[in-house]
Amino acid sequence: AQSVTQPDIHITVSEGASLELRCNYSYGATPYLFWYVQSPGQGLQLLLKYFSGDTLVQGIKGFEAEFKRSQSSFNLRKPSVHWSDAAEYFCVVGYSTLTFGKGTMLLVSP
């Protein structure tokens, strides 16, 4: 069965510090991989996606993610976090139907 694991429920990062959110997945073949962000009470916004090609993908808002096939991982990174990045982040995998991780809540401290 497909599954997505985001091991960190909450992460607190100081403004201006770097960020890495972890994601591991279990799937029959290499699926499409996505990261979404959700602000409280809002819908989800797509940050970036990967299926093939360069394993380092760039997204919106300065985010990037690296696909590592050997580790079945797709970690999200940002070099310098801004207070407006505080939100919940979801790692998602699949094709016509998607499997969502349970999310990581990012808190940004001054």
Place this chain on the structure above:
Amino acid sequence: DGGITQSPKYLFRKEGQNVTLSCEQNLNHDAMYWYRQDPGQGLRLIYYSQIVNDFQKGDIAEGYSVSREKKESFPLTVTSAQKNPTAFYLCATQGADFEQYFGPGTRLTVT
């Protein structure tokens, strides 16, 4: 202005009543999805439709029903058989690379 509209944003109902949540899109996407979100649970798939007049059950379809009579519309009915209907409901469409686009959501409270 292309996008997905969900209405209303907040909905309150008494236990035992059916309630229908609206989802409309003008992205011209074939596939549409309904998810339920509970705190700490991520998103769970209720129903999806890949074409007009056809839909499939997702992981948690019990107590819910849908219809897909038009490409633009995919309403979700929460029936009285749904044991715990209070939740945040999200509608989505799917683009060419399987990415999904989400509406703003409807928060349903049943008392």
